[in-house]
Amino acid sequence: MTGDEQQFREQWGRVVAVLVGRFGDVDLAEEAAQEAFAIAVERWPAERGPVPTGWLVTTARNRAIDRIRRDRTLASKAHLLGAVAEAEVPMGTPVIRDERLELIFLCCHPALAVEAQVALTLRTLGGLTTKEIARSFLVPEATMAQRLVRAKHKIRAAAIPFRVPPPEFLPERLAAVLAVVYLVFNEGFGGRDELADEAIWLGGALAGLLPDEPEVHGLLAMMLLHDSRRAARHRGGDLVVLADQDRSLWDAGRIDAGRQELGQALALGGRGPYVLQAQIAASHAVDGSDWARIADLYADLAVRTGSPVVELNRAVAVAESAGPGAGLAVLEGLPLEEYRYLHSTRAELLARLGRTEEAAEAYRRALELTDDPAEERLLRGRVASLGQA
Amino acid sequence: MKYMMLIHQGTSPTPQRPDEWATLPADEQQQVYADYGALNETPGVTPGLGLQLPETATTVRVADGRTLTTDGPFVETKEALGGYFFFEADDLDAAIALAARVPAARLGGAIEIRPIMEW
Structure with missing residues (x-):
């Protein structure tokens, strides 16, 4: 991710968050934010440096108010009119509270389907377009658009709250947020790098917003450490298993960043599932497994x-x-029984014990269960090498 | 925000089915009565009217102008509506917290939260 993209994502999420908080309407917030960014390109003089977040928020807020006034169906909603009266402030108000945490808890609310949580998070916090999200998850754009529309409608219709959950809900809701980030990362792990980058960015933003939660640092550490091996995991379209990877291709910067996050998580007393997985990843990356x-x-x-x-x-x-x-x-x-890695693992261990026929049988079972071409090649290669042993 | 809270009894015992109800220990029975009493007293709650068992339901359809009447609820008996009440609250989280206090939710049933249409 370039510096400009990073800057855009930070600001996009913050502008959308403030507007959702004020008007309770994700669609309205997105449209107004989009307009504000477009206006900034036209009117903000390059010699004055990057556009300040406060300027974007104020511009977007004024666009939203214009829209509410123009649009009678929106204006008929009394609560929005109340919000207009509150929101009218002169340009250039300096301090803008960061409300992205409220926004991510809204997007990952368990009353929304998980696929919708993922799409909303990437759209509102990550600033990805519907088209980009659809492409990343290999679904038609119309399907993704429909998913987002339905989720945004439910947020309004059922009054899903925009706030950091109270303590009795927090552990469960934070787990849902982390699960969404992890899911995005996992999708990216299959080779769609942009999603892995996005997940790491979201994890970093979350760690900044919730610095005292060890699992947040644990998740970020785990993602960084896994991602450090990205360049070594494929060779000419083929998967390379950990033991055969060229360690000089591992990203030392990522490993350092991951270790730092893990250190923070442990210092906070973290012993949760993400911290444990980060410790495992760290052992691979640092201690030679x-x-x-x-x-x-x-x-x-x-x-x-x-x-x-x-x-x-x-x-x-x-x-x-x-x-x-x-x-x-x-x-x-x-x-x-239906999980291909069970069979490929059994096959591997049987082969090492010299039980060749059983191993071949287990490899065949694994092959029946996979539809990934790179994996199929890897498994066929293993079966073939059994014959030579 | 106003919600209709639909109580799906599922397999949860109700006094309307004495044999099943008797499987609950006496103190748990008392707790169920107490919990429903407390729900009805909760600010924002408008209690619903009691419904007889789903077996007493009759389902009506009209096809080609003819009225078709069948015995039983529209959905399967164990999925049928067991009761309902209304709840006026700030947001969905308040309704979720209240739904979790409905005894049927912990005894094998489930609560469905439906926002009421506002015109």
Whole structure:
């Protein structure tokens, strides 16, 4: 992300947030923000440096008020008229409160479907266009537009609040926000770099807004550490597994930033799922994968999440530290029959034990369950190398 | 903001079904009565009228000008509406917090929150 893009995202989110807070209408806020940015391009003299956020907010607010006055259906809403009276302020008001935290809790409210939460967050906080979001998630633009319209309508119709949740709701709601950021990151991990960048940007903004929440730093640390290996993860369109990656391609700046965030999370007493995953990622990036320690971290994580996928990861770490037989034992009875990585992992461990036929069978099962061409090539290569062993 | 709160009984025991109701310990039964009493006393709540069991429902459709009458609720019996009330509140979070206090929500049923149309 360039400096200009960074600056745009910061300001876009802040302008939209202030307007949603004032008028309670996401559509109106977006349209007015768009106009304000367009006006800035025309009228703000380049020699005066970057456009101040306060100028953008005031301009957008005045555009919104104009729109409410023009549009009778909006003007018939008494609460909006009240907001107009309150909002009319002269140009150049200097201090603008950052209300992006309220905005992200609004976008990630559990009364909205998760896909809608993701799209709204990227649109209102990240400043992505509907078209960009649709392309990133491989859905038609019309579908994405419909999703956003429905979500914005529900925010108004059901009065989803614009505020940081009170303490009794906060843990659950923060978990939802972090889940959205993580989901965006995961989508990006599959090769759509712009989404990984977006998730890291959102994570950074969130860490700035909630500096005392260890899981926020944990999530950011985990994303940075995983992302540090981006350039090494593919070679000519093929996936490269961790052990075979060219470490000189790992991004040292990302690793440092990730370690710093992890340090903060731990200093705040963080022991949650994101902090644990960040510790695991850090062990890979920094200690050359201390597998015994990684196995312990996965054991902690499995207790906290109850997830069989975490157990599968633990099996890999156990196999590395205590041998493939011990790893296989962890895999026994995991309810992941339809999960391709269960079978590819079993195959790998069986192959190491010299149980070639069983290994080939497990690789074939994994192949049946995947539709990703890069993975298919990787698995076929493994089956072929079994024959030579 | 005004919401209609629809109580879906699901599998939660109700005094209208004495056999199921008897599976609840006496103190839990008392708690259910107390909780519904407290809900009705909550500022902003307008209690609904009591409904008889979904089995007593009759569903009517009109096709080609003919009235078709069938026995039972529109949806399946265990998904049918069990009761309702209204709640006037600042926002959806207030309605969610109140819905979580409805006994049916913790005993196998669910509460649906529907914003009331404002003209």
